[in-house]
Amino acid sequence: AQKVTQAQTEISVVEKEDVTLDCVYETRDTTYYLFWYKQPPSGELVFLIRRNSFDEQNEISGRYSWNFQKSTSSFNFTITASQVVDSAVYFCALSGKYNFNKFYFGSGTKLNVKP
Amino acid sequence: DTAVSQTPKYLVTQMGNDKSIKCEQNLGHDTMYWYKQDSKKFLKIMFSYNNKELIINETVPNRFSPKSPDKAHLNLHINSLELGDSAVYFCASSLTGNNQPQHFGDGTRLSIL
Numbered sequence: 128a129q130k131v132t133q134a135q136t137e138i139s140v141v142e143k144e145d146v147t148l149d150c151v152y153e154t155r156d157t158t159y160y161l162f163w164y165k166q167p168p169s170g171e172l173v174f175l176i177r178r179n180s181f182d183e184q185n186e187i188s189g190r191y192s193w194n195f196q197k198s199t200s201s202f203n204f205t206i207t208a209s210q211v212v213d214s215a216v217y218f219c220a221l222s223g224k225y226n227f228n229k230f231y232f233g234s235g236t237k238l239n240v241k242p
Numbered sequence: 243d244t245a246v247s248q249t250p251k252y253l254v255t256q257m258g259n260d261k262s263i264k265c266e267q268n269l270g271h272d273t274m275y276w277y278k279q280d281s282k283k284f285l286k287i288m289f290s291y292n293n294k295e296l297i298i299n300e301t302v303p304n305r306f307s308p309k310s311p312d313k314a315h316l317n318l319h320i321n322s323l324e325l326g327d328s329a330v331y332f333c334a335s336s337l338t339g340n341n342q343p344q345h346f347g348d349g350t351r352l353s354i355l
Binding site: 228237 | 284285290339340343345347
């Protein structure tokens with residue numbers, strides 16, 4: 128079974144604080160793919176990153192970084208020096224090797240960044 | 243320039259009516275999807291088409307019928323609308339392959355009175 132858990136329902140931080148959004152996944156596939164999406168208050172879903180299960184290198188893109196750890200089945204997302212524009216709902220998703228493009232989304236974490 | 247476009251953006255209608263939502267993508271993708279996002283923001287796959295063929299059909303009432311006239315279009319028709327159908331419906335597209343990111347439209351907010 129495929130499953131994604133985002134235990135943090137809502138997080139509030141003050142601008143310039145660092146914040147980490149947790150994502151824990153379950154899968155029996157040996158090859159799988161993990162994704163993060165951002166849904167700002169305007170409602171659209173924006174693709175942020177994809178990670179393959181065989182590539183455990185962490186990735187940094189500007190203020191965003193992702194920490195993939197197979198040992199703990201986690202793919203956490205850190206925003207450094209958060210800004211008000213980072214306020215959004217963030218979704219983690221999992222796609223297995225054999226389920227033909229089907230994404231399993233977590234329930235999302237709402238991030239509030241206050242000025 | 244819009245990559246995945248859905249129309250209409252808002253849909254307000256009475257219970258029992260029939261309505262359609264259209265989706266078009268200009269990304270050259272061969273797989274398209276419909277998702278439902280409920281009031282708690284939970285995203286649930288409804289259907290997926292690959293090259294006009296139905297690939298994923300989750301447990302969705304048969305009042306919902308997708309139609310894919312070609313690879314670039316996936317429409318959703320809903321018969322006999324019910325209060326519980328109120329949600330945001332997202333269309334998405336991708337290339338074939340489980341490693342391919344899905345690109346979403348802006349969503350259609352359906353409100354049933």
